[in-house]
Amino acid sequence: MLRSRLCSAAISAAGVALVVLFMSACSVPAARSGGATPPPGATAAPSKQPKPSPSAKPKPTPTVPKLTGSVVPVNLPPQAGIGPFGSIKSTGSASIALTFDDGPDPVYTPKMLDLLKKHGVRATFCVVGTQAARYPALVKRIVADGHTICNHTWQHRMDLGKQSKEVILTDLRDTNKAILKAAPRAKIKYFRAPGGYFSPQLVQLAAALGMKSVYWSLDTRDWEFAKYDHGQPMVDHIVETVRSGARRGSIILAHDFHKPDTLMAFTALVPWLKKYFKLIPMPT
Ligand SMILES: [Zn+2]
Numbered sequence: 309m310l311r312s313r314l315c316s317a318a319i320s321a322a323g324v325a326l327v328v329l330f331m332s333a334c335s336v337p338a339a340r341s342g343g344a345t346p347p348p349g350a351t352a353a354p355s356k357q358p359k360p361s362p363s364a365k366p367k368p369t370p371t372v373p374k375l376t377g378s379v380v381p382v383n384l385p386p387q388a389g390i391g392p393f394g395s396i397k398s399t400g401s402a403s404i405a406l407t408f409d410d411g412p413d414p415v416y417t418p419k420m421l422d423l424l425k426k427h428g429v430r431a432t433f434c435v436v437g438t439q440a441a442r443y444p445a446l447v448k449r450i451v452a453d454g455h456t457i458c459n460h461t462w463q464h465r466m467d468l469g470k471q472s473k474e475v476i477l478t479d480l481r482d483t484n485k486a487i488l489k490a491a492p493r494a495k496i497k498y499f500r501a502p503g504g505y506f507s508p509q510l511v512q513l514a515a516a517l518g519m520k521s522v523y524w525s526l527d528t529r530d531w532e533f534a535k536y537d538h539g540q541p542m543v544d545h546i547v548e549t550v551r552s553g554a555r556r557g558s559i560i561l562a563h564d565f566h567k568p569d570t571l572m573a574f575t576a577l578v579p580w581l582k583k584y585f586k587l588i589p590m591p592t
Pocket of ligand 1: 410411460464502503
């Protein structure tokens with residue numbers, strides 16, 4: 309079990325089994341820890357999910373939404389600016405970067421990799437060290453498929469930025485070691501703090517290890533089940549968020565750790581995004 313990351317609970321597709329998840333919370337705005345500007349629409353971290361009642365009815369299986377409409381996203385102003393403490397929040401080009409955090413997940417990461425491969429799209433995976441150590445074959449596949457690897461700390465510790473230099477360095481190095489053990493030729497050029505909780509020291513120490521800190525500009529908030537629910541409402545929320553917010557230079561934040569709704573949403577979004585933008589892995 310992922311000790312320090314147990315933050316929320318989810319109901320399985322059958323609606324009877326309680327699956328304990330860690331709250332990815334990659335998208336909790338860094339403002340709450342360090343005065344950075346939260347992303348548009350950011351709200352407080354989600355409250356703990358209530359336990360399902362035994363009589364809860366199973367939800368209908370979500371379907372892939374059809375993306376229609378007259379929005380021409382390339383006409384939106386390009387993404388610019390920088391994230392908390394100098395972190396990156398734009399690709400720096402007209403291209404868009406998809407980023408998937410908190411994996412590898414034994415079920416959903418392979419499915420996401422299959423989806424991306426089907427469309428010839430490469431992305432960026434911000435992996436957690438303990439997950440990389442548990443699923444080295446998936447780390448190897450992420451790299452072999454041409455995606456960019458990003459360090460997302462050893463065990464998703466949200467307060468890592470407040471720890472001593474030694475604790476931070478050990479955490480980041482251990483994570484890189486787990487990645488390199490699985491994929492010795494991986495280039496680990498990026499770091500993303502859990503929850504976006506960068507601190508000046510965290511950014512500086514990541515840089516000392518050769519990693520740029522990467523924030524995001526478009527947050528799917530695909531972990532906020534208390535607000536958007538599971539299943540179709542979450543799928544629709546993710547799709548609409550990206551459809552209305554994607555623009556040149558966007559770095560899009562989503563998750564591959566136990567996120568079936570995210571996978572479903574990107575099944576529609578990847579081909580739609582490809583029509584309007586070039587999708588790139590964060591350049592190494
Ligand atoms: Zn995360």
